[in-house]
Amino acid sequence: MTESERPPLLPEPPVDALRLEVVLGALADPLRMSVARKLLLDSDEFDHPCGWFGFDRPKSSLTHHFKVLREAGVIHQRQYGLERRSRLRIDDLNRRFPGLLDLIASTGQDRRH
Amino acid sequence: MTESERPPLLPEPPVDALRLEVVLGALADPLRMSVARKLLLDSDEFDHPCGWFGFDRPKSSLTHHFKVLREAGVIHQRQYGLERRSRLRIDDLNRRFPGLLDLIASTGQDRRH
Numbered sequence: 001m002t003e004s005e006r007p008p009l010l011p012e013p014p015v016d017a018l019r020l021e022v023v024l025g026a027l028a029d030p031l032r033m034s035v036a037r038k039l040l041l042d043s044d045e046f047d048h049p050c051g052w053f054g055f056d057r058p059k060s061s062l063t064h065h066f067k068v069l070r071e072a073g074v075i076h077q078r079q080y081g082l083e084r085r086s087r088l089r090i091d092d093l094n095r096r097f098p099g100l101l102d103l104i105a106s107t108g109q110d111r112r113h
Numbered sequence: 114m115t116e117s118e119r120p121p122l123l124p125e126p127p128v129d130a131l132r133l134e135v136v137l138g139a140l141a142d143p144l145r146m147s148v149a150r151k152l153l154l155d156s157d158e159f160d161h162p163c164g165w166f167g168f169d170r171p172k173s174s175l176t177h178h179f180k181v182l183r184e185a186g187v188i189h190q191r192q193y194g195l196e197r198r199s200r201l202r203i204d205d206l207n208r209r210f211p212g213l214l215d216l217i218a219s220t221g222q223d224r225r226h
Contacts, residue, residue: 020220021146028138097220099212107133107210 006047010070010077010084015092018073023097026072027104031055032065036074037104039088047078047085119160123183123190123197128205131186136210139185140217144168145178149187150217152201160191160198 027033038053050062066086069075074093075086093100140146151166163175179199182188187206188199206213 020216021141021143024137024146025141028134028141030134033134033137097216099216099219103133103210103212103216106212 007078007080010079012070012076012089013073015073015089015096018092018096020097022072023074023093023100026068026074029065029068031057032069032074033104035065035069035086036088039075039086040090040101040105047076047080047087049080049083049085120191120193123192125183125189126186128186128202128209131205131209133210135185136187136206136213139181139187142178142181144170145182145187146217148178148182148199149201152188152199153203153214153218160189160193160200162193162196162198 027036034055035053039048050059050066053062055062063084066075066077066084069086070077073089075088077084077086090101140149147168148166152161163172163179166175168175176197179188179190179197182199183190186202188201190197190199203214
């Protein structure tokens with residue numbers, strides 16, 4: 001699917017409006033940190049449906065967590081039919097907060113939950 | 114004052130128990146981010162009383178915010194008489210979360226609050 005064939009992005013803050021405190025707040029939840037880390041380490045090649053992450057949580061809870069990440073500027077989301085799919089805003093995060101993604105990647109080994 | 118003359122540390126998590134999500138959660142508040150940034154950029158040479166930061170907030174609110182930082186492992190606190198003073202856990206944070214302090218320092222220029 002080419003870029004022009006993909007559904008439009010759901011509302012999100014533009015890169016220049018990203019704020020570190022807000023991004024950190026979004027990442028301060030273990031499940032949301034997991035989402036960012038998994039997108040960062042496993043694949044950035046496509047928009048990921050919720051089910052790809054393998055979380056054993058109610059759909060409403062996952063929908064909420066993904067929305068928090070999107071509204072903070074951590075992920076893009078697009079609506080594919082009934083399903084929202086996600087991708088990490090790697091370039092935007094690297095531009096605004098150099099080192100943040102390295103930090104997320106490097107602390108992935110000692111997850112305790 | 115030598116190390117042995119300083120009051121003992123208030124309870125805090127040991128360095129190996131620090132968790133990135135918890136530290137990020139503590140830093141997700143603008144005032145608490147300010148505390149960490151100011152300690153990082155302005156001085157690490159002594160324990161800082163609350164008043165040094167120049168916040169115009171009720172003492173009870175400040176006490177709460179400093180406690181959150183201490184319990185997350187971002188700062189040390191010592192009780193000097195009636196007053197708690199704070200210092201950033203620079204070595205511990207660098208050891209556990211390389212890049213975090215650089216991130217805090219480098220995004221200090223675009224604070225919007």
